[in-house]
Amino acid sequence: MSLIDQISDQAPALTPSEKRLVENVIERPTAAALGTAGELARAAGVHEATASRLAKKLGFDSYAAFRDALRDEFIATRETATRFEKTIAESSSDTILGKLARDEAQALGRIEEFINPDQIAEIAVMLMNANRIYVYGYGNAEVLALMMVKRFRRFGKAVHQLDTDPRGLAEQMLGLGTGDVVLSFAFRRAPRGYAALIETAREAGATTIMISGKSGALLAPGPDHILAAPRSGDPDAFQTLTVPMTVCNAIIIAAGLTAKEKSLKMLDRLGQLIERFE
Amino acid sequence: MSLIDQISDQAPALTPSEKRLVENVIERPTAAALGTAGELARAAGVHEATASRLAKKLGFDSYAAFRDALRDEFIATRETATRFEKTIAESSSDTILGKLARDEAQALGRIEEFINPDQIAEIAVMLMNANRIYVYGYGNAEVLALMMVKRFRRFGKAVHQLDTDPRGLAEQMLGLGTGDVVLSFAFRRAPRGYAALIETAREAGATTIMISGKSGALLAPGPDHILAAPRSGDPDAFQTLTVPMTVCNAIIIAAGLTAKEKSLKMLDRLGQLIERFE
DNA sequence: ACCATTCTGCAAGACATCTTGCAATCAAAA
């Protein structure tokens, strides 16, 4: 039974004070979902105790239970999860491929909680306006580095993939200057030579961008811009590059759109971009 | 200053326990935004007091203030003007990133309709038993080729990434013999030199494996084994490597499991494989 | 090995929030 039903059932039996409380809840459900009984009562101009009694009257064990129901109903956190869970539920099997696909889809469903569209657009513009782009990825991340190098080369940008050995890296960094952008990847831990990379870039006046898993926020020194989203649901599981790759793809698409006439609605044009991408 | 900035500023000064807390917050921000200090602490496996101290260390007056900041950042409340944009972005997930994530999740959900678990296991065994592995990927597929090369090298296999230019390719194929496996990728169209590759492999007695999108079935001459699954739902959309990458990951995991004691249940062991993979 | 320092759990208590018995108030019916 939904929360609204639960309230409706009781509606005729509500007292004036309780009605004021309910009106208040309906008017600003998220505020009620986050606040305390006292706050709601004050907003409705009634006593705290009345709020407590209302919760019971509506069939909840306590005011806390009532608030939890409000959270389930009005706070965005769960809707996104369930939306994606539906997609996955059908393919519930205990095979490696099935489990993997499910985990990935789940992680993808949560991307938007961590990265907002403005960041994607901002970074796409940054890359397209860069003088030169330096891409750095060590270990598994080299795969993504290669992908970005390929894509942005096709956009006509000057792109350099940085070596992973310290000596080569140092040599390549010599040319770094203002207007350049360093795009780097880090998962689980900071890549070898990471600190030196960021510091050098900063000294040279280049912008640093980091795409990472959940560990991103912990990196020191911090990059100028960071896109961090956790990978597959279970941190103890084999972690893949699906989530960061999707972030990269979003950047690529955004960059592609930036490059063309900006007047057209973005999503309408996705389809038209195939030839440029493939 | 955003919350992430605030955390990043302090990142180098964080203690192990505090890092665990921060990781937990980053991983499930909405949970942290709604819950209590004690709940967060329990989830991170540290003492409640540490959570309280962390909030202060990050520059907040109290844990409550920290939680309020989390709410501002991660919970879409529909009232205030400042959060208007965030709400729009979330509710109508018509952003590039959101649409992309949804499409990918959908495509992943359908993988199992096209590829069955036995095929994955069979190919994993084939690769692990191969004398030498030759990996061929042209264009965007080179990204996946690189990934497979890296992973199987780490398994101790002899892996060669084949050149994409005809001359280099021809030279590298000279060593091909019985017991070798050629793993190749093809999306949209057959890669350059594909026919020659397959024919040469067949003459040399090597096994050929193809990972592809839905066009795979049309390839001529056909490979010995094929894993084909369609990519993102809309064939006219920008197509990514997410689905084939997930297939590759499944093969990698299966290969990893094959290599160790086979008596243990496969899925139970997924978690234990981290160190071998990262 | 020793010392200094930092970290972290414990537990007490401070603080916030919720619940409930009680009494005052109000409205409707006798």
Added chain:
DNA sequence: TTTTGATTGCAAGATGTCTTGCAGAATGGT
């Protein structure tokens, strides 16, 4: 008007949550 019953605020106490001094453990430097 009086009576009855429901409603509501009050305030005490119950419960939940956060903070902080302290001491033992861990860490790093000498």
